[in-house]
Amino acid sequence: MDNNKQYKCTSCDSDESHDNSQSWKSYIPVAISLFMLLAGISLDNFLEHFFNSYIRIGWYILAYIPVAYPVLKEAIETIRQKDFFTEFTLMLVATLGAFFIGEYPEGVAVMLFYAIGELFQNSAVNKAKRNIKALLDVRPDTAVVERNGSYETVPPEIVKIDEIIQVKAGEKVPLDGIMISPSSSFNTSALTGESKPKTISEGETVLAGMLNVDKVITIKVTKKYEDSSLARILEMVQDATSRKAKTELLIRRFAKIYTPIVFALAVLITAIPYFIVNDYIFQDWLYRALVFLVISCPCALVVSIPLGYFGGIGAASKAGILFKGANYLDLMTKVNTVVMDKTGTLTKGVFDVQEVVAVDNIDKDELVGVVAAMEKFSNHPIAKAIVAFTRSKTDNYLASDIEEISGHGLIGKVNGKEVLVGNNKLMKRFNIDYDIRVDFIVETIVIAAIDGKYAGYITIADEVKEDAVDAIKNMHANGIDKIVMLSGDKASITEKVASILGIDNAYGDLLPEDKVKHLEGMKIDKSNIIAFVGDGINDAPSLALSDVGIAMGGMGSDAAIEVADIIIQTDQPSKIATAVKIAKSTRQVVIQNIILAFTVKILVLILGGFGLATMWEAVFADVGVSLLAILNAVRILRMKF
Incomplete structure (x- = not known):
């Protein structure tokens, strides 16, 4: 032999x-x-x-x-x-x-x-x-791309970014892109190991290798073939x-x-x-x-x-986990400490409006309409959550003269009225008297003031992933002694999520460099073999510093996936325990x-x-x-x- x-x-x-x-x-x-x-x-x-x-x-x-x-x-x-x-x-x-x-x-x-x-x-x-x-045998040989008013079949390698491709029912998506059609169902098992169909709507990301099972759709290409999720997976294996x-x-x-x-x-x-x-x-x-x-x-x-x-x-690979080398299989058996990011790792990273509180003579619909009209000019996930929540309620509200104050919020005009939308720092900066009890709300909060008067607030929360609780239990059951959560979100939210999930220690209000400092402090104890789990660009330094870097690969950033040693294609934290097993x-x-x-x-x-x-x-x-x-x-x- x-x-x-x-x-x-x-x-x-x-x-x-x-x-x-x-x-x-x-x-x-x-x-x-x-x-x-x-x-x-x-x-x-x-x-x-x-x-x-x-x-x-x-x-x-x-x-x-x-x-x-x-x-x-x-x-x-x-x-x-x-x-x-x-x-x-x-x-x-x-x-x-x-x-x-x-x-x-x-x-x-x-x-x-x-x-x-x-x-x-x-x-x-x-x-x-x-x-x-x-x-891995999911690579489409061709792509149907729109050129000069008609569709032509070409190799996916020559399709350019921002071109429109068409995918029929029963065909595999050849390139990463953004959904243009209203919606469709996809079989993602080739990428994630999960057989349950996933519905993707207009504006959401579609990945190469997904199987369109519903109807004819169009997709706007966002990455070249060699940079697609599928190509990266093939290369990594x-x-x-x-x-x-x-x-x-x-x-x-x-x-x-x-x-x-x-x-x-x-x-x-x-x-x-x-x-x-x-x-x-x-x-x-x-x-x-x-x-x-x-x-x-x-x-x-x-x-x-x-x-x-x-x-x-x-x-x-069959379970939707990619080890970048046999050496990481060995290392994973020695890991006794798992450090995790929160947003996108343990939570879905999708913010939803939880509560709308309006004061005085302000109507709730008016409050969300005014706030959403302002937030339309921001790309922040919280802003997008509010805009998605209001849907057509902003039709009667026209925002202008928008100015963003970093770390505070937005100022501008809506239907001629002076509007402030942001956090408590913004209210204090403009001497707005607001309900002090707002400062003790755990969830993320957006406070609004109209014409110099406090108008109310909207709370936003990120939903915990369905398998997050089981993920923590299974990690403990499989020899992980200590689980720590490091998050850039505010400390109160971080601690609340940690309490719900049963995480040993949690730290919030952290910048990327703060996460690195925490890891460096933990690595001083040589008995700690640390795996860091994250999904964003800001997690890349921590992924590189840890003994084993684990990235959420389904919707994770390219930087995180590139640096990580293990990729979880399903974005499920429960797969960490599976990787250990x-x-x-x-x-x-x-x-x-x-x-x-x-x-x-x-x-x-x-x-x-x-x-x-x-x-x-x-x-x-x-x-x-x-x-x-x-x-x-x-x-x-x-x-x-």
Whole structure:
């Protein structure tokens, strides 16, 4: 089993029919060798008595060549690269040695079972690749773009930003964009792992890879193909399989040292008894050395461990979680502290009007109409929430002379009246007397004054995500000792949300640099292995500073996704606990494989050294253990998380 193979998902892009044709062709040499070996063993006495020994040898050589030829090619290639001590040279020496001492069936059997092990290994790897490929095989080949008054079909790579594309029902969205049509339902499972259809309305974001299941829609393109969410996901998964975990790298380094030591020991097993054993028989001790060589092959380790991590990445992708490398699977098992942003991470980041309070002779509809007329000139999420709430109530209100005071609010005129809309700082700045009880309201509040008099207020709140409470419980249940929330929102709101969710500590009124300072303070204690979870541009420094950065990838900013080590495509905080489970299960399988391989091999090596194990036991210790380890690694893909 090739310890030089790189399990990169780039091969996920290969043509499937080509893979299938190669798959069945690879069984032909094994079938020929197996048939000839069984025939040779069955007719051994006949061949020996009715034909001379050369025909018998020739029969087994012909049985040996189909399975030995690929190994010989690999051995020559590695020797050219000045890598003499590999499993290929080890297998060739062992099997040719068996021929040398007359153990022809055993020589063929060792190489045959090695080839069968290769087939199982390739099947397991391809299964893991297909698992990821099924999730990523969502790239549309074409885009229908509006040009010169008509629609034309072009490759998505050449569509420009701000062009209009059309997507029919049953088609995949080729590029990220903004919905122009009133609404439609989308299957987002390829991106998020969630099968529940999602309704997207006019003005909302549509991502490449989503499947339009409702009606013909038009979308305004906002990103080039190479910058789309889908392209980023493909790139991240492909890169992930090439980033090795420490355990994986350690085993590969170990194999490079271990193999030449095994060769040396095999030589010593043959030579040393000559000086200390009275009835020394060269052929017997050479046989023991060859058995020792076959047993010692490190295939189970160098194949099943990378495959274990590959399976972990595949299982995570299936759950809507992208690990940018196998090394982060290892790191995630050690995380004991999770630091989380609030808005967009634990809450939906969508503000809704909760309450409208008008005073004196002001009507509620008038209050929201005046405030919304002003807020139309702001891009702040709170302003958008108020405008969305009022809908047509602003038709009779015309705002003019709008001026924004940073950190305070807006001043201007509505239907000729002087209007102030903002926070308590704005009211104090213009000496407006307002109800002091407003200062003790926890929710975000917008205060209004008309013609120098306090007119009332509107409260705005961000809704907590449906799975946020379970997310915190599950993280605690899966070994996360401490959960901290850092937010730029005001402290009272931050503390209220933390209390609802059961978060250990919460800090509000923080700028991005304040979040970084908090993280730096926590990292002073070296026992803290910290994962930071965020979604915005302002979270990027914290994501980079943490031991493991986790970004909400569905609607998260490009900067956060770029810096993060793990991407949660569904934007569900509950997936953090799922990521921990997958990482721990992967680690468990890898450790099981290491223990299995070492235990069986050491036992059979000792037996072989004392002449108590034959080539058949050696075959089991090598190929059998490899197969068991591979099947154990593939088990990750079938686990439920």
